[in-house]
Amino acid sequence: MPTRFVFAAPRLAAYGLLLALLAAALPAQAQLFGGDDQARRAIIELRERVEANRLTAEQANQALQQQQTELTQRLDEELLGLRRNLVEIGTQNDALRRELAELRGHNERLAHLVAELQRQQRDLQRDWQAQLDQRLRPLEPITVTVEGVEFQTRPEEVQAFDAAMVVLRASDFERAARLFGEVVAQFPRSGYVVPALYWQGNAQYAARQHAAAVETFRRMITVSPRHPRVPDALLGIANAHIAQRDNRAARAALQELIQAHPTTEAAAVARERITRLR
Amino acid sequence: MPVPPLSGLTRRRFHALAALGGSGLALGAWGPAQAQFRVEVTGVGLQQIPFAIAPFRLATGLPQDVPAIVRANLERTGQLRALPGGSAILDESARPDLAPWRAAGVDALITGSVERLADGRFDVRFRLWDVVRAQDLGGLSFPVPASDLRLAAHRLSDYVYERLTGDPGVFATRIAYISRHGERHNLWVADADGENAQTALASAEPIISPAWSPNGQQLAYVSFEARRPVIYTHEVATGRRRLLAGFRGSNSAPAWSPDGRRLLATLTFGGSSQIFAIDAAGGGQPQRITQTSGIETEPAFTPDGRTVYFVSDRGGSPQIYRMTPAGADVARVTFEGNYNISPAVSPDGRWLAYISRIGGAFRVCVMELANGRITPLTDTSADESPSFAPNSRLIMYATQAQGREVLMTTSLDGRIKTRLASAPGGIREPDWGPFQR
Numbered sequence: 001m002p003t004r005f006v007f008a009a010p011r012l013a014a015y016g017l018l019l020a021l022l023a024a025a026l027p028a029q030a031q032l033f034g035g036d037d038q039a040r041r042a043i044i045e046l047r048e049r050v051e052a053n054r055l056t057a058e059q060a061n062q063a064l065q066q067q068q069t070e071l072t073q074r075l076d077e078e079l080l081g082l083r084r085n086l087v088e089i090g091t092q093n094d095a096l097r098r099e100l101a102e103l104r105g106h107n108e109r110l111a112h113l114v115a116e117l118q119r120q121q122r123d124l125q126r127d128w129q130a131q132l133d134q135r136l137r138p139l140e141p142i143t144v145t146v147e148g149v150e151f152q153t154r155p156e157e158v159q160a161f162d163a164a165m166v167v168l169r170a171s172d173f174e175r176a177a178r179l180f181g182e183v184v185a186q187f188p189r190s191g192y193v194v195p196a197l198y199w200q201g202n203a204q205y206a207a208r209q210h211a212a213a214v215e216t217f218r219r220m221i222t223v224s225p226r227h228p229r230v231p232d233a234l235l236g237i238a239n240a241h242i243a244q245r246d247n248r249a250a251r252a253a254l255q256e257l258i259q260a261h262p263t264t265e266a267a268a269v270a271r272e273r274i275t276r277l278r
Numbered sequence: 279m280p281v282p283p284l285s286g287l288t289r290r291r292f293h294a295l296a297a298l299g300g301s302g303l304a305l306g307a308w309g310p311a312q313a314q315f316r317v318e319v320t321g322v323g324l325q326q327i328p329f330a331i332a333p334f335r336l337a338t339g340l341p342q343d344v345p346a347i348v349r350a351n352l353e354r355t356g357q358l359r360a361l362p363g364g365s366a367i368l369d370e371s372a373r374p375d376l377a378p379w380r381a382a383g384v385d386a387l388i389t390g391s392v393e394r395l396a397d398g399r400f401d402v403r404f405r406l407w408d409v410v411r412a413q414d415l416g417g418l419s420f421p422v423p424a425s426d427l428r429l430a431a432h433r434l435s436d437y438v439y440e441r442l443t444g445d446p447g448v449f450a451t452r453i454a455y456i457s458r459h460g461e462r463h464n465l466w467v468a469d470a471d472g473e474n475a476q477t478a479l480a481s482a483e484p485i486i487s488p489a490w491s492p493n494g495q496q497l498a499y500v501s502f503e504a505r506r507p508v509i510y511t512h513e514v515a516t517g518r519r520r521l522l523a524g525f526r527g528s529n530s531a532p533a534w535s536p537d538g539r540r541l542l543a544t545l546t547f548g549g550s551s552q553i554f555a556i557d558a559a560g561g562g563q564p565q566r567i568t569q570t571s572g573i574e575t576e577p578a579f580t581p582d583g584r585t586v587y588f589v590s591d592r593g594g595s596p597q598i599y600r601m602t603p604a605g606a607d608v609a610r611v612t613f614e615g616n617y618n619i620s621p622a623v624s625p626d627g628r629w630l631a632y633i634s635r636i637g638g639a640f641r642v643c644v645m646e647l648a649n650g651r652i653t654p655l656t657d658t659s660a661d662e663s664p665s666f667a668p669n670s671r672l673i674m675y676a677t678q679a680q681g682r683e684v685l686m687t688t689s690l691d692g693r694i695k696t697r698l699a700s701a702p703g704g705i706r707e708p709d710w711g712p713f714q715r
Contacts, residue, residue, distance in 0.1 A: 105595060112610065
């Protein structure tokens with residue numbers, strides 16, 4: 001134990017003091033060798049002094065020894081305590097390490113869970129967006145070109161008009177006329193109003209509803225006098241009048257067509273038809 | 279300071295320690311084949327290609343039944359189904375009428391011959407027919423010494439398998455495994471079908487963790503012959519071996535880098551188990567890769583060499599993590615259950631096989647690395663040491679069946695399993711070698 005050597009040092013120092021005293025006494029003895037009594041007294045005195053010194057040194061030594069024993073005892077006790085503490089710290093360290101590992105594991109799982117949740121959220125968001133897009137699509141305006149005219153419309157209008165066209169193509173003229181009429185009534189501000197009126201007129205003509213056809217074609221021309229289908233509508237009016245054997249009215253419609261739209265294909269048909277009306 | 283216990287891992291990994299005792303060590307002697315395997319296929323694939331092998335024109339006195347080996351190989355994959363090959367001999371030059379074969383439901387027909395050459399060697403020839411399309415799918419000729427007839431049969435099987443399935447065959451590859459019979463421990467090298475086993479090392483002390491080098495010429499393994507685990511590298515052709523890691527403490531779990539230049543291994547130096555890098559050529563100080571107070575072990579490289587999967591208990595239970603080969607960017611990989619060990623990455627880099635404790639049973643699981651999807655592949659309870667076939671289509675592993683230690687293979691969907699039942703004593707610790715070029 002290194003500590004013992006530290007506490008041995010004061011004892012060595014005490015011996016050193018004694019030796020020094022002895023060394024100082026020796027030359028005096030030699031000098032006083034001449035007179036017997038004097039010398040004896042001197043020797044006795046010297047002995048007494050040495051004895052006294054010895055006793056003093058011994059006492060000092062004993063005190064030191066006792067002090068040292070006490071110190072050693074205290075130190076041993078403290079060491080024992082420290083050792084106990086160290087064991088405890090070691091145990092605590094193990095526990096902390098285990099706890100740290102558990103926390104690390106917990107943290108790893110949480111991080112994994114967060115990543116997983118983020119991924120799920122991204123997926124959900126993507127799915128939701130896709131669903132929303134799908135639902136919104138019917139509500140969004142779309143651009144169509146019908147009878148040479150481009151306009152914005154909504155999917156339900158397209159659907160209603162196309163449904164009427166399908167019926168018309170199937171030669172169910174009465175129903176087609178009714179459906180086109182519904183388009184006009186249902187979507188009065190739609191771009192489909194003019195083409196619906198045009199095809200309603202045609203359907204009515206085919207269904208031999210001649211008066212209604214004339215009325216529908218006229219309405220269409222009033223709504224959109226510059227529509228590319230106007231010449232055909234005028235031709236339709238003339239045809240309806242002819243079917244009603246009203247040649248005068250038919251001729252008037254044909255002349256209106258020839259004058260207003262002289263370069264059209266319909267005008268060429270009208271010129272030919274006028275000659276036949278005579 | 280005491281190391282926190284990782285009882286399961288350590289016990290299972292090193293349970294061979296219990297058998298310490300005896301002495302003696304036979305080196306590199308290519309002993310006679312002792313472990314004869316019997317192949318059992320369980321499970322059925324959804325789509326099996328029906329094939330037939332017509333009787334070959336065979337020389338007399340052949341030591342190996344080449345067509346039988348081919349048939350067993352192809353059947354063992356579970357992807358092909360053998361139909362009767364008829365009685366008429368058809369060799370590779372025959373132009374068979376395919377109509378009757380088609381009528382019998384045969385999709386692919388193999389014809390061929392084994393002829394004795396003037397120099398005493400044998401010429402194995404064959405031709406593969408696509409019966410459905412009436413197409414000649416080609417053939418090859420293997421002039422080989424009698425000792426390589428099995429190899430020729432395997433190469434023939436590889437050709438047929440690749441033409442029919444599109445995947446390279448693994449019949450000509452080799453496997454390594456450990457057997458223990460009483461106090462005899464053997465390191466074996468066998469054909470992929472388990473036949474033709476040769477002992478590479480016999481020892482009175484346990485041998486564990488064999489690992490093929492990327493070029494298939496060396497095995498690294500852990501031997502207890504010095505009464506403590508040390509790692510050797512072992513040249514298979516010559517039996518020459520070298521002490522790779524015999525450091526203070528325990529040396530275990532060697533794993534080759536794909537370039538074969540270095541190995542990762544678990545060393546303790548008397549402290550906790552940590553992963554170190556060791557130069558394969560030997561010499562130099564091991565370089566420490568992991569820095570934890572826990573247990574870090576079982577490193578496994580990805581085929582591109584950029585990632586290392588390993589096992590750590592840093593999170594309180596043994597789990598699989600990944601990191602760079604330098605130990606950076608550590609991330610946990612397994613989260614299901616509290617016990618996942620023995621990672622193995624497929625050669626195509628798509629799959630991670632490992633052992634997971636599921637309800638008290640240790641089972642081979644496979645994780646698809648792209649999406650983390652996990653599939654348990656077995657219903658056994660003591661699976662160990664999964665290892666991928668070089669074509670990434672099968673996993674070989676050790677397990678216990680009817681109280682015996684056996685090796686099995688499974689397809690990656692767990693549907694088709696084959697059992698390579700061994701001779702007496704246990705066999706375990708399989709490692710499937712690379713393609714032989």
